[in-house]
Amino acid sequence: xxxxxxxxxxxxxxxxxxxxxxxxxxxxxxxxxxxxxxxxxxxxxxxxxxxxxxxxxxxxxxxxxxxxxxxxxxxxxxxxxxxxxxxxxxxxxxxxxxxxxxxxxxxxxxxxxxxxxxxxxxxxxxxxxxxxxxxxxxxxxxxxxxxxxxxx
Amino acid sequence: xxxxxxxxxxxxxxxxxxxxxxxxxxxxxxxxxxxxxxxxxxxxxxxxxxxxxxxxxxxxxxxxxxxxxxxxxxxxxxxxxxxxxxxxxxxxxxxxxxxxxxxxxxxxxxxxxxxxxxxxxxxxxxxxxxxxxxxxxxxxxx
Numbered sequence: 001x002x003x004x005x006x007x008x009x010x011x012x013x014x015x016x017x018x019x020x021x022x023x024x025x026x027x028x029x030x031x032x033x034x035x036x037x038x039x040x041x042x043x044x045x046x047x048x049x050x051x052x053x054x055x056x057x058x059x060x061x062x063x064x065x066x067x068x069x070x071x072x073x074x075x076x077x078x079x080x081x082x083x084x085x086x087x088x089x090x091x092x093x094x095x096x097x098x099x100x101x102x103x104x105x106x107x108x109x110x111x112x113x114x115x116x117x118x119x120x121x122x123x124x125x126x127x128x129x130x131x132x133x134x135x136x137x138x139x140x141x142x143x144x145x146x147x148x149x150x151x152x
Numbered sequence: 153x154x155x156x157x158x159x160x161x162x163x164x165x166x167x168x169x170x171x172x173x174x175x176x177x178x179x180x181x182x183x184x185x186x187x188x189x190x191x192x193x194x195x196x197x198x199x200x201x202x203x204x205x206x207x208x209x210x211x212x213x214x215x216x217x218x219x220x221x222x223x224x225x226x227x228x229x230x231x232x233x234x235x236x237x238x239x240x241x242x243x244x245x246x247x248x249x250x251x252x253x254x255x256x257x258x259x260x261x262x263x264x265x266x267x268x269x270x271x272x273x274x275x276x277x278x279x280x281x282x283x284x285x286x287x288x289x290x291x292x293x294x
């Protein structure tokens with residue numbers, strides 16, 4: 001499963017106005033809520049916030065991947081947004097985050113969940129990919145950048 | 153006082169098994185785990201020579217495998233309420249681990265015991281000795 005294939009256009013936001021970590025998480029949850037078959041935004045925000053308390057999902061190099069697997073979710077839901085100014089996300093390298101990908105998966109599909117997280121993390125280690133994603137001015141442009149950057 | 157534990161995650165099942173121990177230790181000490189994976193570029197070159205596969209493709213596979221194990225360890229730690237962040241780097245493992253231990257001010261470095269034989273075991277022992285010499289904090293092999 002590729003990130004570009006997992007993202008619905010209505011679950012992507014380019015240059016968000018969110019300016020704090022809590023606003024960023026709430027906005028990502030709102031984007032996930034737009035995807036088909038997702039209903040429980042309140043419990044998702046609570047679960048994601050609880051996870052962040054155990055340690056930031058900012059993996060460094062301006063990238064954060066908040067993620068959770070839940071019992072009452074039946075398929076994978078993914079949302080993405082970018083921030084031109086950057087948001088303090090308590091990342092381990094102390095750098096503000098500019099690229100955010102939220103992954104919500106069913107408890108029953110742990111293997112696919114881990115594989116998608118691994119692929120996203122690997123993809124955004126690449127500086128060229130990060131630069132092109134941040135330069136994207138529209139959602140279709142951003143998804144096209146992902147599509148051409150992913151391994152076949 | 154134990155505040156930060158650098159847990160070196162490699163792509164072995166021993167690393168996943170040891171994660172439970174590290175997670176419980178972190179909870180007791182109220183310490184944060186920095187789960188750290190290194191993509192071993194020298195291993196990628198050895199694989200390239202052995203298989204003829206392009207180095208870039210091998211590195212992509214090793215990166216994804218390492219992240220996969222890191223997220224698996226994170227899931228285990230989260231299950232017992234341990235504080236955890238993930239980090240990955242690439243290069244020579246002992247040098248990268250020593251650098252990460254300094255950068256993140258680790259109080260303890262934990263390495264998973266791996267069952268290897270022959271040349272691989274010898275390389276591992278050499279690497280651990282080199283690491284111990286470079287580190288200012290204790291090393292625990294689980």
